[in-house]
Amino acid sequence: MEWRVAAIISLWLIAGAYSFPSVSDSFENDLESQARLFLAEYDRQSSEKCFNAANANWNYATDIRDETEKIKLQKSLENSKFQKEAWKNITIQFKTRENFQDPVLVRTFKKIAIIGTSASALPEERLKEFKQLQNTMSKIYSTAKTCAYEDVTECNLSLDPDLTKIMKESRDEQQLRHAWKEWHDKVGVPIRQYYKPYVDFSNEIAKTNNFSDAGAFWLREYESETFKEEIEQLWQTLKPFYQQMHAYVRAKLRDTYGDQFTEDGLIPAHLLGNMWAQSWENIYSLVVPFPEKTSIDVTEQMKQQGYTPLKMFQVSDEFFTSLGLIPMPPEFWKESLLEKPNDREVVCHASAWDFCNRKDFRIKQCTVVTTEDLITVHHEMGHVQYYLQYKDQPLIFRRGANPGFHEAVGDTLALSVITPKHLKEIGLLDDSTPIDDYETSINFLLSMALEKIAFLPFGYLIDKYRWDIFDGTVEPSNYNAHWWKLRREYQGIKPPVERSEENFDAGAKYHVPADVEYLRYFVSKVIQFQFHRSLCLEAGQYDPEDPRKPLHNCDIYRSKAAGSKLAAGLAMGSSRPWPEAMKVMTGQDKMDASAIREYFKPLEDWLILQNAKLAQPPGWQKSTNDLESEAHSYLVELDQLSSQKCYESSVAEWAYATDINDENEKVKLELSLDSAKFSKEISQNVTATFPLWREFKDPDLVRKLKKITILGAARLPDDQFKKYAQLETDMTKHYSTTTICSFKYKETCNLSLEPELTKIMRESRNEEELRHVWTEWHDKSGGPIKQTYKKFVEISNQAAKLNDFNDTGALWLNSYESETFKDDVEELWQTLKPLYQQIHAYVRAKLRNVYGDQFSDDGLIPAHLLDIVVNAEELCLASFLKFEFK
Numbered sequence: 052m053e054w055r056v057a058a059i060i061s062l063w064l065i066a067g068a069y070s071f072p073s074v075s076d077s078f079e080n081d082l083e084s085q086a087r088l089f090l091a092e093y094d095r096q097s098s099e100k101c102f103n104a105a106n107a108n109w110n111y112a113t114d115i116r117d118e119t120e121k122i123k124l125q126k127s128l129e130n131s132k133f134q135k136e137a138w139k140n141i142t143i144q145f146k147t148r149e150n151f152q153d154p155v156l157v158r159t160f161k162k163i164a165i166i167g168t169s170a171s172a173l174p175e176e177r178l179k180e181f182k183q184l185q186n187t188m189s190k191i192y193s194t195a196k197t198c199a200y201e202d203v204t205e206c207n208l209s210l211d212p213d214l215t216k217i218m219k220e221s222r223d224e225q226q227l228r229h230a231w232k233e234w235h236d237k238v239g240v241p242i243r244q245y246y247k248p249y250v251d252f253s254n255e256i257a258k259t260n261n262f263s264d265a266g267a268f269w270l271r272e273y274e275s276e277t278f279k280e281e282i283e284q285l286w287q288t289l290k291p292f293y294q295q296m297h298a299y300v301r302a303k304l305r306d307t308y309g310d311q312f313t314e315d316g317l318i319p320a321h322l323l324g325n326m327w328a329q330s331w332e333n334i335y336s337l338v339v340p341f342p343e344k345t346s347i348d349v350t351e352q353m354k355q356q357g358y359t360p361l362k363m364f365q366v367s368d369e370f371f372t373s374l375g376l377i378p379m380p381p382e383f384w385k386e387s388l389l390e391k392p393n394d395r396e397v398v399c400h401a402s403a404w405d406f407c408n409r410k411d412f413r414i415k416q417c418t419v420v421t422t423e424d425l426i427t428v429h430h431e432m433g434h435v436q437y438y439l440q441y442k443d444q445p446l447i448f449r450r451g452a453n454p455g456f457h458e459a460v461g462d463t464l465a466l467s468v469i470t471p472k473h474l475k476e477i478g479l480l481d482d483s484t485p486i487d488d489y490e491t492s493i494n495f496l497l498s499m500a501l502e503k504i505a506f507l508p509f510g511y512l513i514d515k516y517r518w519d520i521f522d523g524t525v526e527p528s529n530y531n532a533h534w535w536k537l538r539r540e541y542q543g544i545k546p547p548v549e550r551s552e553e554n555f556d557a558g559a560k561y562h563v564p565a566d567v568e569y570l571r572y573f574v575s576k577v578i579q580f581q582f583h584r585s586l587c588l589e590a591g592q593y594d595p596e597d598p599r600k601p602l603h604n605c606d607i608y609r610s611k612a613a614g615s616k617l618a619a620g621l622a623m624g625s626s627r628p629w630p631e632a633m634k635v636m637t638g639q640d641k642m643d644a645s646a647i648r649e650y651f652k653p654l655e656d657w658l659i660l661q662n663a664k665l666a667q668p669p670g671w672q673k674s675t676n677d678l679e680s681e682a683h684s685y686l687v688e689l690d691q692l693s694s695q696k697c698y699e700s701s702v703a704e705w706a707y708a709t710d711i712n713d714e715n716e717k718v719k720l721e722l723s724l725d726s727a728k729f730s731k732e733i734s735q736n737v738t739a740t741f742p743l744w745r746e747f748k749d750p751d752l753v754r755k756l757k758k759i760t761i762l763g764a765a766r767l768p769d770d771q772f773k774k775y776a777q778l779e780t781d782m783t784k785h786y787s788t789t790t791i792c793s794f795k796y797k798e799t800c801n802l803s804l805e806p807e808l809t810k811i812m813r814e815s816r817n818e819e820e821l822r823h824v825w826t827e828w829h830d831k832s833g834g835p836i837k838q839t840y841k842k843f844v845e846i847s848n849q850a851a852k853l854n855d856f857n858d859t860g861a862l863w864l865n866s867y868e869s870e871t872f873k874d875d876v877e878e879l880w881q882t883l884k885p886l887y888q889q890i891h892a893y894v895r896a897k898l899r900n901v902y903g904d905q906f907s908d909d910g911l912i913p914a915h916l917l918d919i920v921v922n923a924e925e926l927c928l929a930s931f932l933k934f935e936f937k
């Protein structure tokens with residue numbers, strides 16, 4: 052269902068000599084007139100080349116033989132030469148073309164430039180190599196054969212029709228799984244090795260056209276700097292509806308394939324009736340809301356009434372002309388291939404062709420008499436109608452306003468054709484069939500949504516995936532992981548079997564190996580509803596205020612007003628940026644998801660109710676990988692924030708430590724409370740956002756998160772923490788402000804630990820003085836805080852327990868990150884003990900010489916003789932980043 056003009060333009064061939072008028076001196080002052088002359092001739096010659104190329108291409112596609120293939124390929128290389136030559140002429144003759152006054156000229160040259168330079172971007176050898184590469188990938192795809200589920204030695208199943216039929220009709224989970232795996236393995240794996248070189252080639256071509264990468268090169272046709280963001284925004288608007296449908300379908304599929312579903316909320320990719328899970332209409336019978344009510348499938352009616360492929364095209368043509376649009380010309384009916392011939396091999400993939408001569412337009416489709424193909428017929432006829440509408444534009448503007456427009460025309464009309472109302476009108480639904488009741492509408496809307504809404508995330512992610520590859524966001528070593536990341540994130544599906552980086556599952560979708568841009572299909576799905584809404588309003592068939600005229604039941608049949616509005620936009624081709632064409636057709640100048648939401652509104656309401664009834668929360672879990680990368684970003688952000696907090700509380704603590712007063716104490720306490728709250732919030736955030744962080748693969752990440760979730764005292768309830776901080780401050784303050792009286796001058800009572808007492812302990816050899824100082828200090832500093840300390844131990848243990856530790860000792864030991872740390876330390880001590888004891892014995896002997904009467908037979912040294920008042924106090928109390936050394 053592609054349209055062919057892009058391929059044809061790039062397949063321009065050169066049939067012998069050609070010449071362009073050159074700029075003569077006498078006309079030098081009127082370069083723009085010269086440019087017009089030049090372009091007229093360019094148009095004439097390139098139309099001719101285009102016609103010949105299209106012809107060779109058609110001959111191959113409708114009769115696959117070595118001979119026709121050879122001619123087609125030969126023309127393709129000749130074409131490169133023609134384009135190269137034309138572009139060389141332009142660059143020499145119209146150096147100032149970008150400064151021309153006439154905007155049409157500027158636009159024309161801009162568009163020619165892209166064809167011209169891409170044809171010549173690579174040296175001939177490299178170009179050949181690139182074409183070979185593309186050919187190899189396409190060939191792997193189109194010739195892949197898989198083995199049957201029932202008999203694995205029977206290995207001649209192709210995608211079309213065998214696997215497609217299995218995916219569509221089989222309800223045997225094992226068989227579906229087998230077909231899915233066979234196709235993805237037999238196609239994706241062999242293609243994988245060619246993809247990186249293909250990416251490099253594509254980027255090289257894009258760069259020679261002054262685009263940053265191939266993704267940007269594709270996006271050029273949408274003529275918007277912010278197109279990626281616009282698309283993402285559209286998707287975000289549509290996502291809630293998609294998720295409702297996803298939840299409903301998941302619940303229904305669970306009834307059929309219960310054991311295939313797990314708690315993650317994802318749907319296994321092989322159960323949706325389609326190899327790529329890109330549209331779900333084939334599982335309609337499994338999810339139909341009201342099975343006893345009518346469903347719109349007119350295949351049987353068509354067969355009964357003797358419909359042929361030709362008749363289907365005539366019905367479609369009649370619909371177009373009923374709107375006052377252009378009828379298919381005689382050449383169309385004479386030359387098109389509407390049925391699969393029996394006498395030769397043809398490319399069956401439906402396509403619409405423009406032969407560039409303003410009268411030859413054809414469709415090639417192996418049409419089968421089914422409802423589905425009736426829609427496809429309208430889709431292809433839409434392409435031809437577009438060709439007909441813009442046929443009088445210069446060749447370079449004979450394209451869609453953007454690629455999505457071209458895909459949307461036929462679909463827009465089909466939205467009318469497929470309504471039960473219209474099918475009745477053309478006699479394909481029995482007059483007696485009730486169609487206006489609520490249940491039938493819901494059935495109808497769900498069948499539409501299974502095709503149109505299910506497609507949206509897929510239509511988006513195919514190119515999002517490739518943008519990420521082209522711009523280097525994704526490395527080749529992550530090709531498959533990234534594919535499944537997007538499939539999970541956007542579609543909510545997962546692979547039915549284990550995948551690895553051996554696989555290349557994106558390669559199992561045609562457009563990836565075939566190098567075809569895909570975003571057009573997403574754009575088309577959105578804007579066709581904008582077109583439909585506008586045409587329905589124009590036709591008077593839709594009234595937002597009138598429940599009897601809902602958008603989904605509108606049929607624009609026979610409305611000349613609607614037809615002329617559509618035609619006005621189509622006739623512009625790509626001569627103007629697409630928002631202008633959009634404005635002509637809809638009054639809006641941008642893409643907008645409100646029309647599609649309006650169309651499906653009754654279904655969306657029904658789904659919300661239904662899912663609530665079934666207790667089906669929409670949405671699905673993120674993968675560990677996605678969560679890990681989110682956690683990484685979260686930590687980077689957090690680091691900045693906590694550095695700031697840390698700075699603030701360090702400043703406050705410094706102020707207090709260097710000037711102990713009430714005000715500083717207050718600020719310090721406030722900030723410590725604040726920072727405790729902050730830590731608590733972060734820790735709660737982490738456990739809520741990443742409940743499974745302990746299972747993350749990156750050990751560094753796990754380590755960081757572990758440290759964040761261990762809060763120490765900060766985990767206490769606010770009032771308890773306040774008490775804790777106050778106790779701690781009280782004790783520290785008491786310690787730092789304790790003074791004692793002098794031994795020599797009893798009335799002097801302001802001796803502090805530092806420097807006075809330390810000096811005495813260090814220098815005095817007066818045993819009595821030493822004893823006095825030691826006793827006084829211990830009694831006055833230690834004694835009074837005994838009760839406080841008891842409370843402190845209680846509350847501190849309480850905090851430890853809240854952090855899942857037995858007590859504060861265990862919490863402290865946690866920072867040594869060893870289960871055996873206590874034992875290790877004890878062992879160290881045992882090793883050092885003999886040395887210590889030797890020193891102890893020696894010092895004891897020496898001290899006995901000075902303070903003989905202080906020693907008894909127990910071998911102990913009295914503590915006040917050792918020049919140390921107290922031992923090291925490790926005061927790492929409030930902040931996890933502050934260390935105080937003795």
Ligand SMILES: [Zn+2]
Pocket residue numbers: 052053054430434457458
């Ligand atoms: Zn198409």
